[in-house]
Amino acid sequence: MKKLHMIILLLLGTIIxxxxxxxxxxxxxxxxxxxxxxxxxxxxxxxxxxxxALSYEVLSENGDEKYLENTRINFQNYLKLDPYNSVAxxxxxxxxxxxxxxxxxxxxxxxxxxxxxxxMTKAAEVDPENFNVRYIRGSTCFELTEYxxxxxxxxxxxxxxxxxxxxxxxxxxxxTINELNYKLGYCYIFxxxxxxxxxxxDDVINNHPYSIYYSPxxxxxxxxxx
Amino acid sequence: MFKLKKFLxxxxxSELSGIAISFLIYLFSKTFDYFEINLTISLIFSNSIGLIYxxxxxxxxxxxxxKLQNTLIKFxxxxxxxxxxxxxxxxxxxxxxxxxxxxxxxPDYFEIQNLLLVINIILFSVLIIFVIIYQKLRIEIEKKxxxxxxxxxxxxxxxxxxxxxxxxxxxxxxxxNSIIELAYESPKKVETVVLxxxxxxxxxxxxxxxxxxxxxxxxxxxxxxxxxxxxxxxIRLNYELNxxxxxxxxxxxxxxxxxxxxxxxxxxIGPKPEGGKISVTIIKKENNVIISVTDTGVGIKENNxxxxxGTSSVKERxxxxxxxxxxxxxxxxxxxxxxTDVTIIIPYKEA
Numbered sequence: 382m383k384k385l386h387m388i389i390l391l392l393l394g395t396i397i398x399x400x401x402x403x404x405x406x407x408x409x410x411x412x413x414x415x416x417x418x419x420x421x422x423x424x425x426x427x428x429x430x431x432x433x434a435l436s437y438e439v440l441s442e443n444g445d446e447k448y449l450e451n452t453r454i455n456f457q458n459y460l461k462l463d464p465y466n467s468v469a470x471x472x473x474x475x476x477x478x479x480x481x482x483x484x485x486x487x488x489x490x491x492x493x494x495x496x497x498x499x500x501m502t503k504a505a506e507v508d509p510e511n512f513n514v515r516y517i518r519g520s521t522c523f524e525l526t527e528y529x530x531x532x533x534x535x536x537x538x539x540x541x542x543x544x545x546x547x548x549x550x551x552x553x554x555x556x557t558i559n560e561l562n563y564k565l566g567y568c569y570i571f572x573x574x575x576x577x578x579x580x581x582x583d584d585v586i587n588n589h590p591y592s593i594y595y596s597p598x599x600x601x602x603x604x605x606x607x
Numbered sequence: 608m609f610k611l612k613k614f615l616x617x618x619x620x621s622e623l624s625g626i627a628i629s630f631l632i633y634l635f636s637k638t639f640d641y642f643e644i645n646l647t648i649s650l651i652f653s654n655s656i657g658l659i660y661x662x663x664x665x666x667x668x669x670x671x672x673x674k675l676q677n678t679l680i681k682f683x684x685x686x687x688x689x690x691x692x693x694x695x696x697x698x699x700x701x702x703x704x705x706x707x708x709x710x711x712x713x714p715d716y717f718e719i720q721n722l723l724l725v726i727n728i729i730l731f732s733v734l735i736i737f738v739i740i741y742q743k744l745r746i747e748i749e750k751k752x753x754x755x756x757x758x759x760x761x762x763x764x765x766x767x768x769x770x771x772x773x774x775x776x777x778x779x780x781x782x783x784n785s786i787i788e789l790a791y792e793s794p795k796k797v798e799t800v801v802l803x804x805x806x807x808x809x810x811x812x813x814x815x816x817x818x819x820x821x822x823x824x825x826x827x828x829x830x831x832x833x834x835x836x837x838x839x840x841x842i843r844l845n846y847e848l849n850x851x852x853x854x855x856x857x858x859x860x861x862x863x864x865x866x867x868x869x870x871x872x873x874x875x876i877g878p879k880p881e882g883g884k885i886s887v888t889i890i891k892k893e894n895n896v897i898i899s900v901t902d903t904g905v906g907i908k909e910n911n912x913x914x915x916x917g918t919s920s921v922k923e924r925x926x927x928x929x930x931x932x933x934x935x936x937x938x939x940x941x942x943x944x945x946x947t948d949v950t951i952i953i954p955y956k957e958a
Contacts, residue, residue, distance in 0.1 A: 450637075457638060480636075488628050488648045489635040495648070496641040 409436055430459040431469060438472060446483055452476045467508035468517075474500030475521045482524075494528065497521075505538075512549040515542055523564050526571055536568045556592060559585050563594040563601075570605055578605070614661060621657030625650040655696035663695070664688050680737045687730040694727050758818070758927045765862045765920050785838045800838055803831035811862075818928075819858035822889055822896075826850055829868050829887060836872050843882025844872065851890045857955060859896065860928055863921045867900045867949050870918065875904020875947055883946065894955045903946040906939045918949075929953055 416433040419426055434455035441448035456473035463469070474497045481493025501518040508514050519538030525531035539561045542549055546558065562581040569578035578601075585598040628649035633639065667688055782804060789796045810828045826848060833846045868885060876883045883903035890897050918937065925933045934952040 454637070457640075484635060486631060486635060488652050489632045491648045492632045492636060492641065492645050495644045496636075499641065499644075 409439060412436055413440075424458070425462060427459060427462040430455055430462065431466070434459055434469070434472070438476065441476070441479070444479075444483065446480075449476060449480055449483065453480060465507065467504040467511055468513050470504035470507070471501050471514045471517045474498065474502075474504060475517055478521050478525065494525070498531065498534070502534075510545075510548075512542065512552045516552075519564075523568065526568075532568050532571055536565060536572075539565050539568070555589065556594075559589050559592040559594040563598050566598060566601060570601060575605055610665075613665075617657050617661040618654075621653045622650070624657060625653035628653055651700050652696075655700040656692060659696040659699065660689065660692035663692050680734070680741055683730065683734050683737055687727070687734055690726045690730055694724060754927050758924060761920055761924045761927070762818075762861070765866070765924070781839045782835055785835075789838065796838075800835060803834045806831040807835070817861055820861040821855065822850065822857050822859055823855040825859060825861065825864050826855075826887070826889075828862075828865050832865060833868065833872075833885065840872075840876070840882065843879075844876055845882070845884040847884065847886045849886065849888040849890075854889045854891050854896060857891070857896055859898075859953065860924055863925070863951065864898060864900065866921055867918060871900060871902035871904060871947065871949075875902040875906070877904075879905050891955060895952050896955050898951040898953070900949045901946060906945060906947050907937070921951075925951070925953065 413433065413436045416429050416436065419429040420433055423429070434452055437448050437452040437455055441452045453473065453476040456469055456476060459469055460466070460473060477493050477497030477500060479497075481490050481497060484490040484493055501514075501521065504514050505518055515538040519535045519542070522531035522535040522538070543558070543561055543565070562584045566578045566580075566582035566585075569575070569581065582598045582602045585592060585594050586602060589595060625646075626649070629645050632645045632649065636645075639645075664685075667684060671684065782800070786797055786800055789800060807828060810824070810831075830848065833844075837844050837846070864887060868887065871885050876885065885900070885902045888897075888899045888901075918935075922935045925935060932954050934950070936948075936950045938948045938950075940946050940948065
């Protein structure tokens, strides 16, 4: 049994090392260096700032605080030049929330979470029918289940996407629908609305047995079925 | 309990702390955006902590702190008050933000609150343990102080009683008369008597500073006294000192043998026309020193065994110094008029 575990671990390690291609990161870092030069020469170059922020966002996905801070600052600078880019705003909000999750100083943590969610709300108010805005806000709030007010926002956004799935069809595949169903089920379990939760979970369980969300949905369903 | 000046000072400190927290948030975020949120969070935190600290510390100071003298306990108490304030202020800040401002910015998990609660419980337990230990020590020290005070009092009283008997005109006149007689009959002995008399006064006067005498010092005093009495009483008084040389350096409380010997002379041999003999024996047996004073005087009747001040003071002092590890016994011999035996057993104490 131990040998089997070791083999699985080795295989996983190999898959991960191939998935995160060091060459891609090297290219991205080179791109960032070029963009930094461009921005230093022309700080009002909105396109370069946006590209720089997006590049840092990719690097900050692993939670590196230095990249997270650069993402935040660059989005902030970009939004001063182009305040109506709702996707940039929601991503700025997300970076603030992520910084808050990393912060140890409680008042600062609160400020990051509050201002991050405010930025995301602003973006959703400006562009409520934008799939990216709704999806990013919903996913970010889903990560903040310890804050009760975030659960409701996640439910609102995910349900909005699901009700308008025909409208947003070009943006996502059936796996995204499974993801949203599973996450909605999870959120409703969190709010103790089991009837609605099971409705969403059953959709994954009954219609998509090959989905990666199938097993977690069954596990959740079993755990909370009386 | 609550002083306005202190309250205003605490309020001012809270506002200043609020500004400091706000500045710290700025250092973390590097932006003045959402400054109203920054300031609200800072002020709620600082005011909750400041006011709760003021409230708790005032109550503690009023009811407990002034009654405590121990610095360590006071130090722990301050720590406890600080952490208890932090815990309560987080709870209150959470309540205010959630129910009055309708901003659920605090996480719903209670890790911080739990951590503070655990710290509070630990500090409170340590504090209770310290208070219990402190109280026990205080009681113990007070008891020791009382005993020392008692011992000093008894020692002073013993010294006074011993001095009184020595400056009593009867003793002094008799001694002086004996000296006059000796000056004619045996001038060489005068020096010995005067030296013995000065030894007695010197020993008694300077014993106040000492808690213990060596056996040799006490015996010197007893011998000087008996020598003087022997000149006064002549052949009516004989004495014998059987001192184990090993015991000479042993420490004993001062004036425990002399008052007993004095009793034997005054109440035992004195009233008997033909006189008698006094024997003082000191031996070491296992871990004890056995002191016995016997005389062949008139003895004490059973109903008169109640001790005089000299002997009762000896017994009381031995009680304080050796607790229940000593024995003091006065026995009148079975044949009436054949003498008295006094035996003291105390633990061995080397110089």
